[in-house]
Amino acid sequence: RASHARELSRAYTLAQTASGCCKAAHVGRRLEAAPQARGGAPRTSAGDRRRAGGGDRCAMSADAGGGAAAAAQYAALAKNATGAGAARLTRDACGHAGLFAFGELLEAEGIQALAGTEHAGSLELLRLFAYGTWTDYRVAAAKEGGSSLPALSDAQARKLRQLTVVSLAERSATLTYDELQATLELGSTRELEDFLINECMYAGLIRGTLDPQRRCLHVRGCAGRDVPREQLGALAAGLAAWADGASGLLAEIERSQEAIKQAAKDKAAAEVELNAAREAAKTSADEAANSAGAADGNDSPGGSPAPMAMEVGAEDDARATVSSKRRR
Incomplete structure:
Protein backbone atom coordinates (compact mmCIF):
# COMPACT_ATOMS: atom_id res chain seq x y z
CA ARG A 1 0.00 0.00 0.00
CA VAL A 227 -10.91 16.59 -23.25
CA PRO A 228 -14.72 16.34 -23.43
CA ARG A 229 -16.40 15.62 -20.11
CA GLU A 230 -17.78 12.31 -21.36
CA GLN A 231 -14.21 11.09 -21.97
CA LEU A 232 -12.85 12.02 -18.55
CA GLY A 233 -13.92 8.69 -17.03
CA ALA A 234 -12.03 6.69 -19.64
CA LEU A 235 -9.01 8.95 -19.23
CA ALA A 236 -9.04 8.50 -15.45
CA ALA A 237 -9.38 4.73 -15.86
CA GLY A 238 -6.43 4.67 -18.23
CA LEU A 239 -4.29 6.66 -15.80
CA ALA A 240 -5.32 4.36 -12.94
CA ALA A 241 -4.38 1.30 -15.00
CA TRP A 242 -1.03 2.89 -15.79
CA ALA A 243 -0.46 3.63 -12.11
CA ASP A 244 -1.28 0.02 -11.18
CA GLY A 245 1.12 -1.26 -13.82
CA ALA A 246 3.83 1.09 -12.61
CA SER A 247 3.27 -0.05 -9.02
CA GLY A 248 3.55 -3.69 -10.07
CA LEU A 249 6.72 -2.98 -11.99
CA LEU A 250 8.21 -1.13 -9.02
CA ALA A 251 7.39 -4.06 -6.72
CA GLU A 252 9.02 -6.48 -9.16
CA ILE A 253 12.14 -4.32 -9.30
CA GLU A 254 12.29 -4.23 -5.50
CA ARG A 255 11.98 -8.05 -5.36
CA SER A 256 14.76 -8.39 -7.90
CA GLN A 257 16.97 -6.07 -5.88
CA GLU A 258 16.37 -8.11 -2.74
CA ALA A 259 17.19 -11.33 -4.60
CA ILE A 260 20.43 -9.82 -5.91
CA LYS A 261 21.39 -8.62 -2.43
CA GLN A 262 20.68 -12.07 -0.94
CA ALA A 263 22.72 -13.78 -3.66
CA ALA A 264 25.63 -11.44 -2.91
CA LYS A 265 25.38 -12.25 0.80
CA ASP A 266 25.31 -16.00 0.08
CA LYS A 267 28.34 -15.69 -2.16
CA ALA A 268 30.26 -13.72 0.47
CA ALA A 269 29.36 -16.31 3.14
CA ALA A 270 30.49 -19.14 0.86
CA GLU A 271 33.80 -17.38 0.23
CA VAL A 272 34.36 -16.98 3.96
CA GLU A 273 33.57 -20.64 4.56
CA LEU A 274 35.83 -21.74 1.72
CA ASN A 275 38.73 -19.64 2.99
CA ALA A 276 38.28 -21.06 6.48
CA ALA A 277 38.24 -24.62 5.14
CA ARG A 278 41.27 -23.90 2.96
CA GLU A 279 43.24 -22.57 5.95
CA ALA A 280 42.24 -25.55 8.03
CA ALA A 281 43.27 -28.00 5.32
CA LYS A 282 46.56 -26.17 4.81
CA THR A 283 47.28 -26.26 8.52
CA SER A 284 46.48 -29.97 8.62
CA ALA A 285 48.73 -30.62 5.63
CA ASP A 286 51.58 -28.66 7.20
CA GLU A 287 51.24 -30.63 10.42
CA ALA A 288 51.20 -33.91 8.52
CA ALA A 289 54.30 -32.90 6.55
CA ASN A 290 56.13 -31.89 9.70
CA SER A 291 55.25 -35.16 11.40
CA ALA A 292 56.40 -37.18 8.41
CA GLY A 293 59.62 -35.22 8.20
CA ALA A 294 60.38 -35.74 11.84
CA ALA A 295 59.79 -39.47 11.55
CA ASP A 296 61.68 -40.24 8.34
CA GLY A 297 64.30 -37.50 8.29
CA ASN A 298 64.62 -34.64 5.87
CA ASP A 299 67.18 -36.43 3.65
CA SER A 300 65.34 -39.73 3.29
CA PRO A 301 64.90 -40.62 -0.47
CA GLY A 302 61.52 -42.24 0.19
CA GLY A 303 60.19 -39.36 2.27
CA SER A 304 56.79 -37.71 2.38
CA PRO A 305 55.07 -36.00 -0.59
CA ALA A 306 56.23 -32.55 -1.61
CA PRO A 307 54.64 -29.73 0.42
CA MET A 308 53.14 -28.05 -2.71
CA ALA A 309 51.38 -31.23 -3.78
CA MET A 310 49.99 -31.67 -0.29
CA GLU A 311 48.70 -28.08 -0.23
CA VAL A 312 46.91 -28.58 -3.56
CA GLY A 313 45.37 -31.78 -2.33
CA ALA A 314 44.29 -30.07 0.88
CA GLU A 315 42.63 -27.21 -1.05
CA ASP A 316 40.72 -29.72 -3.17
CA ASP A 317 39.56 -31.44 -0.02
CA ALA A 318 38.44 -28.06 1.35
CA ARG A 319 36.39 -27.25 -1.73
CA ALA A 320 34.80 -30.69 -1.63
CA THR A 321 33.91 -30.18 2.02
CA VAL A 322 32.27 -26.78 1.36
CA SER A 323 30.35 -28.13 -1.64
CA SER A 324 29.10 -31.06 0.42
CA LYS A 325 27.91 -28.73 3.19
CA ARG A 326 26.11 -26.45 0.70
CA ARG A 327 24.35 -29.45 -0.90
CA ARG A 328 23.17 -30.60 2.51
Whole structure:
Protein backbone atom coordinates (compact mmCIF):
# COMPACT_ATOMS: atom_id res chain seq x y z
CA ARG A 1 0.00 0.00 0.00
CA ALA A 2 2.83 2.39 0.84
CA SER A 3 4.57 1.49 -2.42
CA HIS A 4 1.37 2.14 -4.37
CA ALA A 5 0.91 5.54 -2.74
CA ARG A 6 4.53 6.41 -3.40
CA GLU A 7 4.23 5.45 -7.06
CA LEU A 8 1.04 7.48 -7.52
CA SER A 9 2.75 10.49 -6.01
CA ARG A 10 5.75 9.97 -8.28
CA ALA A 11 3.54 9.65 -11.36
CA TYR A 12 1.73 12.88 -10.51
CA THR A 13 5.04 14.69 -9.99
CA LEU A 14 6.42 13.40 -13.28
CA ALA A 15 3.30 14.54 -15.13
CA GLN A 16 3.48 18.00 -13.59
CA THR A 17 7.21 18.27 -14.30
CA ALA A 18 6.83 17.15 -17.91
CA SER A 19 4.03 19.64 -18.46
CA GLY A 20 6.04 22.50 -17.01
CA CYS A 21 9.17 21.49 -18.92
CA CYS A 22 7.37 21.39 -22.25
CA LYS A 23 5.70 24.75 -21.65
CA ALA A 24 8.95 26.39 -20.61
CA ALA A 25 10.76 24.92 -23.60
CA HIS A 26 8.16 26.36 -25.93
CA VAL A 27 8.73 29.86 -24.55
CA GLY A 28 12.38 29.50 -25.56
CA ARG A 29 11.34 28.24 -28.98
CA ARG A 30 9.15 31.30 -29.49
CA LEU A 31 12.03 33.57 -28.53
CA GLU A 32 14.25 31.82 -31.07
CA ALA A 33 11.65 32.25 -33.77
CA ALA A 34 11.01 35.93 -32.93
CA PRO A 35 13.75 37.35 -35.22
CA GLN A 36 12.32 35.39 -38.12
CA ALA A 37 8.84 36.64 -37.29
CA ARG A 38 10.03 40.24 -37.41
CA GLY A 39 11.54 39.64 -40.83
CA GLY A 40 8.53 37.83 -42.22
CA ALA A 41 7.73 34.15 -42.55
CA PRO A 42 10.95 32.10 -42.76
CA ARG A 43 11.67 30.44 -46.08
CA THR A 44 12.62 26.81 -45.76
CA SER A 45 14.89 24.91 -48.11
CA ALA A 46 14.55 21.23 -48.90
CA GLY A 47 17.34 20.49 -46.43
CA ASP A 48 15.59 22.54 -43.75
CA ARG A 49 12.39 20.60 -44.33
CA ARG A 50 14.21 17.27 -44.04
CA ARG A 51 15.80 18.36 -40.80
CA ALA A 52 12.68 19.96 -39.34
CA GLY A 53 11.96 18.68 -35.89
CA GLY A 54 15.30 16.88 -35.74
CA GLY A 55 16.45 18.67 -32.59
CA ASP A 56 15.74 17.57 -29.08
CA ARG A 57 13.94 20.71 -27.99
CA CYS A 58 10.79 19.80 -26.16
CA ALA A 59 8.27 21.98 -28.02
CA MET A 60 5.17 20.01 -27.14
CA SER A 61 2.87 22.65 -25.76
CA ALA A 62 1.37 25.86 -26.97
CA ASP A 63 2.84 29.13 -25.68
CA ALA A 64 2.90 28.69 -21.87
CA GLY A 65 3.07 32.40 -21.11
CA GLY A 66 0.92 33.92 -23.85
CA GLY A 67 -1.51 31.00 -24.11
CA ALA A 68 -2.16 30.76 -20.36
CA ALA A 69 -2.49 34.52 -20.05
CA ALA A 70 -4.88 34.66 -23.01
CA ALA A 71 -6.99 31.82 -21.61
CA ALA A 72 -7.24 33.56 -18.23
CA GLN A 73 -8.11 36.87 -19.90
CA TYR A 74 -10.88 35.39 -22.03
CA ALA A 75 -12.27 33.45 -19.06
CA ALA A 76 -12.39 36.66 -17.03
CA LEU A 77 -14.13 38.56 -19.83
CA ALA A 78 -16.64 35.73 -20.26
CA LYS A 79 -17.91 36.12 -16.69
CA ASN A 80 -19.75 39.31 -17.61
CA ALA A 81 -20.34 38.66 -21.33
CA THR A 82 -23.83 37.92 -22.63
CA GLY A 83 -25.58 37.70 -25.98
CA ALA A 84 -23.78 39.32 -28.89
CA GLY A 85 -20.81 40.23 -26.68
CA ALA A 86 -20.32 36.62 -25.64
CA ALA A 87 -20.62 35.47 -29.25
CA ARG A 88 -18.01 37.98 -30.37
CA LEU A 89 -15.75 36.87 -27.53
CA THR A 90 -15.90 33.24 -28.67
CA ARG A 91 -15.05 34.18 -32.26
CA ASP A 92 -12.12 36.29 -31.09
CA ALA A 93 -10.83 33.42 -28.96
CA CYS A 94 -11.02 31.02 -31.91
CA GLY A 95 -8.80 33.35 -33.91
CA HIS A 96 -6.28 34.21 -31.18
CA ALA A 97 -2.82 33.13 -32.35
CA GLY A 98 -1.57 31.84 -28.98
CA LEU A 99 -4.70 30.24 -27.55
CA PHE A 100 -5.18 26.50 -28.14
CA ALA A 101 -7.15 25.46 -25.03
CA PHE A 102 -10.77 26.52 -24.75
CA GLY A 103 -12.18 24.43 -21.90
CA GLU A 104 -12.21 27.18 -19.30
CA LEU A 105 -13.88 29.64 -21.65
CA LEU A 106 -16.36 27.01 -22.79
CA GLU A 107 -17.48 26.38 -19.19
CA ALA A 108 -18.37 30.04 -18.55
CA GLU A 109 -22.06 30.60 -17.85
CA GLY A 110 -22.35 33.46 -20.31
CA ILE A 111 -20.95 31.29 -23.10
CA GLN A 112 -23.16 28.31 -22.25
CA ALA A 113 -26.16 30.66 -22.25
CA LEU A 114 -25.73 31.11 -26.00
CA ALA A 115 -27.28 27.67 -26.58
CA GLY A 116 -30.70 27.95 -28.19
CA THR A 117 -30.26 31.60 -29.09
CA GLU A 118 -29.51 33.35 -32.36
CA HIS A 119 -25.83 33.15 -31.37
CA ALA A 120 -25.81 29.37 -30.89
CA GLY A 121 -23.50 29.03 -33.89
CA SER A 122 -20.73 30.83 -32.01
CA LEU A 123 -21.05 28.32 -29.15
CA GLU A 124 -20.87 25.42 -31.62
CA LEU A 125 -17.82 27.00 -33.21
CA LEU A 126 -16.07 27.20 -29.85
CA ARG A 127 -16.90 23.54 -29.16
CA LEU A 128 -15.51 22.66 -32.55
CA PHE A 129 -12.23 24.42 -31.76
CA ALA A 130 -12.09 22.71 -28.37
CA TYR A 131 -12.78 19.15 -29.53
CA GLY A 132 -13.20 19.02 -33.31
CA THR A 133 -11.16 19.08 -36.51
CA TRP A 134 -11.12 20.71 -39.92
CA THR A 135 -13.05 17.74 -41.31
CA ASP A 136 -15.76 18.18 -38.67
CA TYR A 137 -16.16 21.80 -39.68
CA ARG A 138 -16.40 20.97 -43.38
CA VAL A 139 -18.99 18.28 -42.72
CA ALA A 140 -21.07 20.61 -40.52
CA ALA A 141 -20.83 23.43 -43.05
CA ALA A 142 -21.96 21.13 -45.87
CA LYS A 143 -25.09 19.88 -44.09
CA GLU A 144 -28.29 20.11 -46.06
CA GLY A 145 -30.18 23.24 -45.16
CA GLY A 146 -27.04 25.09 -44.16
CA SER A 147 -25.22 25.30 -40.84
CA SER A 148 -25.39 27.71 -37.94
CA LEU A 149 -21.61 27.81 -37.82
CA PRO A 150 -20.19 31.19 -38.86
CA ALA A 151 -17.68 31.40 -41.69
CA LEU A 152 -14.06 31.12 -40.62
CA SER A 153 -11.58 33.95 -40.90
CA ASP A 154 -8.10 33.20 -42.21
CA ALA A 155 -6.72 33.12 -38.67
CA GLN A 156 -9.48 30.75 -37.52
CA ALA A 157 -8.99 28.46 -40.52
CA ARG A 158 -5.25 28.30 -39.87
CA LYS A 159 -5.78 27.49 -36.20
CA LEU A 160 -8.36 24.79 -36.88
CA ARG A 161 -5.92 23.14 -39.27
CA GLN A 162 -3.23 23.34 -36.58
CA LEU A 163 -5.53 21.69 -34.06
CA THR A 164 -6.40 19.04 -36.62
CA VAL A 165 -2.72 18.15 -37.01
CA VAL A 166 -2.48 17.82 -33.22
CA SER A 167 -5.47 15.45 -33.17
CA LEU A 168 -3.92 13.33 -35.93
CA ALA A 169 -0.56 13.29 -34.12
CA GLU A 170 -2.24 12.05 -30.94
CA ARG A 171 -3.51 8.96 -32.78
CA SER A 172 -0.52 7.95 -34.88
CA ALA A 173 3.26 8.28 -34.78
CA THR A 174 3.49 8.37 -38.58
CA LEU A 175 1.31 10.61 -40.73
CA THR A 176 1.51 10.39 -44.51
CA TYR A 177 1.56 13.47 -46.69
CA ASP A 178 -1.45 12.17 -48.61
CA GLU A 179 -3.51 11.85 -45.44
CA LEU A 180 -2.48 15.27 -44.21
CA GLN A 181 -3.10 16.99 -47.54
CA ALA A 182 -6.52 15.40 -47.89
CA THR A 183 -7.55 16.17 -44.30
CA LEU A 184 -6.24 19.73 -44.25
CA GLU A 185 -7.21 20.43 -47.87
CA LEU A 186 -3.79 21.79 -48.77
CA GLY A 187 -2.96 21.75 -52.46
CA SER A 188 0.76 21.00 -52.72
CA THR A 189 3.52 19.18 -50.89
CA ARG A 190 5.45 22.42 -50.45
CA GLU A 191 2.42 24.11 -48.92
CA LEU A 192 1.95 21.17 -46.55
CA GLU A 193 5.59 21.09 -45.46
CA ASP A 194 5.69 24.84 -44.90
CA PHE A 195 2.50 24.64 -42.86
CA LEU A 196 3.83 21.79 -40.70
CA ILE A 197 7.12 23.59 -40.05
CA ASN A 198 6.01 27.21 -39.70
CA GLU A 199 2.56 26.77 -38.17
CA CYS A 200 2.89 23.55 -36.19
CA MET A 201 6.52 22.90 -35.24
CA TYR A 202 7.52 26.53 -34.73
CA ALA A 203 4.29 27.06 -32.79
CA GLY A 204 5.24 24.21 -30.46
CA LEU A 205 2.21 22.08 -31.30
CA ILE A 206 4.07 19.05 -32.63
CA ARG A 207 7.60 17.67 -32.44
CA GLY A 208 8.79 15.38 -35.18
CA THR A 209 10.71 14.90 -38.42
CA LEU A 210 9.61 15.36 -42.02
CA ASP A 211 10.58 12.58 -44.42
CA PRO A 212 10.17 13.91 -48.00
CA GLN A 213 11.43 10.67 -49.56
CA ARG A 214 8.78 8.53 -47.88
CA ARG A 215 6.32 11.46 -47.88
CA CYS A 216 5.45 11.25 -44.21
CA LEU A 217 5.76 13.00 -40.87
CA HIS A 218 7.30 11.04 -38.00
CA VAL A 219 5.74 12.34 -34.77
CA ARG A 220 7.73 12.27 -31.54
CA GLY A 221 5.37 14.36 -29.44
CA CYS A 222 2.49 16.79 -29.59
CA ALA A 223 0.51 19.21 -27.47
CA GLY A 224 -2.64 18.11 -25.70
CA ARG A 225 -6.15 19.25 -26.54
CA ASP A 226 -9.23 19.80 -24.42
CA VAL A 227 -10.91 16.59 -23.25
CA PRO A 228 -14.72 16.34 -23.43
CA ARG A 229 -16.40 15.62 -20.11
CA GLU A 230 -17.78 12.31 -21.36
CA GLN A 231 -14.21 11.09 -21.97
CA LEU A 232 -12.85 12.02 -18.55
CA GLY A 233 -13.92 8.69 -17.03
CA ALA A 234 -12.03 6.69 -19.64
CA LEU A 235 -9.01 8.95 -19.23
CA ALA A 236 -9.04 8.50 -15.45
CA ALA A 237 -9.38 4.73 -15.86
CA GLY A 238 -6.43 4.67 -18.23
CA LEU A 239 -4.29 6.66 -15.80
CA ALA A 240 -5.32 4.36 -12.94
CA ALA A 241 -4.38 1.30 -15.00
CA TRP A 242 -1.03 2.89 -15.79
CA ALA A 243 -0.46 3.63 -12.11
CA ASP A 244 -1.28 0.02 -11.18
CA GLY A 245 1.12 -1.26 -13.82
CA ALA A 246 3.83 1.09 -12.61
CA SER A 247 3.27 -0.05 -9.02
CA GLY A 248 3.55 -3.69 -10.07
CA LEU A 249 6.72 -2.98 -11.99
CA LEU A 250 8.21 -1.13 -9.02
CA ALA A 251 7.39 -4.06 -6.72
CA GLU A 252 9.02 -6.48 -9.16
CA ILE A 253 12.14 -4.32 -9.30
CA GLU A 254 12.29 -4.23 -5.50
CA ARG A 255 11.98 -8.05 -5.36
CA SER A 256 14.76 -8.39 -7.90
CA GLN A 257 16.97 -6.07 -5.88
CA GLU A 258 16.37 -8.11 -2.74
CA ALA A 259 17.19 -11.33 -4.60
CA ILE A 260 20.43 -9.82 -5.91
CA LYS A 261 21.39 -8.62 -2.43
CA GLN A 262 20.68 -12.07 -0.94
CA ALA A 263 22.72 -13.78 -3.66
CA ALA A 264 25.63 -11.44 -2.91
CA LYS A 265 25.38 -12.25 0.80
CA ASP A 266 25.31 -16.00 0.08
CA LYS A 267 28.34 -15.69 -2.16
CA ALA A 268 30.26 -13.72 0.47
CA ALA A 269 29.36 -16.31 3.14
CA ALA A 270 30.49 -19.14 0.86
CA GLU A 271 33.80 -17.38 0.23
CA VAL A 272 34.36 -16.98 3.96
CA GLU A 273 33.57 -20.64 4.56
CA LEU A 274 35.83 -21.74 1.72
CA ASN A 275 38.73 -19.64 2.99
CA ALA A 276 38.28 -21.06 6.48
CA ALA A 277 38.24 -24.62 5.14
CA ARG A 278 41.27 -23.90 2.96
CA GLU A 279 43.24 -22.57 5.95
CA ALA A 280 42.24 -25.55 8.03
CA ALA A 281 43.27 -28.00 5.32
CA LYS A 282 46.56 -26.17 4.81
CA THR A 283 47.28 -26.26 8.52
CA SER A 284 46.48 -29.97 8.62
CA ALA A 285 48.73 -30.62 5.63
CA ASP A 286 51.58 -28.66 7.20
CA GLU A 287 51.24 -30.63 10.42
CA ALA A 288 51.20 -33.91 8.52
CA ALA A 289 54.30 -32.90 6.55
CA ASN A 290 56.13 -31.89 9.70
CA SER A 291 55.25 -35.16 11.40
CA ALA A 292 56.40 -37.18 8.41
CA GLY A 293 59.62 -35.22 8.20
CA ALA A 294 60.38 -35.74 11.84
CA ALA A 295 59.79 -39.47 11.55
CA ASP A 296 61.68 -40.24 8.34
CA GLY A 297 64.30 -37.50 8.29
CA ASN A 298 64.62 -34.64 5.87
CA ASP A 299 67.18 -36.43 3.65
CA SER A 300 65.34 -39.73 3.29
CA PRO A 301 64.90 -40.62 -0.47
CA GLY A 302 61.52 -42.24 0.19
CA GLY A 303 60.19 -39.36 2.27
CA SER A 304 56.79 -37.71 2.38
CA PRO A 305 55.07 -36.00 -0.59
CA ALA A 306 56.23 -32.55 -1.61
CA PRO A 307 54.64 -29.73 0.42
CA MET A 308 53.14 -28.05 -2.71
CA ALA A 309 51.38 -31.23 -3.78
CA MET A 310 49.99 -31.67 -0.29
CA GLU A 311 48.70 -28.08 -0.23
CA VAL A 312 46.91 -28.58 -3.56
CA GLY A 313 45.37 -31.78 -2.33
CA ALA A 314 44.29 -30.07 0.88
CA GLU A 315 42.63 -27.21 -1.05
CA ASP A 316 40.72 -29.72 -3.17
CA ASP A 317 39.56 -31.44 -0.02
CA ALA A 318 38.44 -28.06 1.35
CA ARG A 319 36.39 -27.25 -1.73
CA ALA A 320 34.80 -30.69 -1.63
CA THR A 321 33.91 -30.18 2.02
CA VAL A 322 32.27 -26.78 1.36
CA SER A 323 30.35 -28.13 -1.64
CA SER A 324 29.10 -31.06 0.42
CA LYS A 325 27.91 -28.73 3.19
CA ARG A 326 26.11 -26.45 0.70
CA ARG A 327 24.35 -29.45 -0.90
CA ARG A 328 23.17 -30.60 2.51
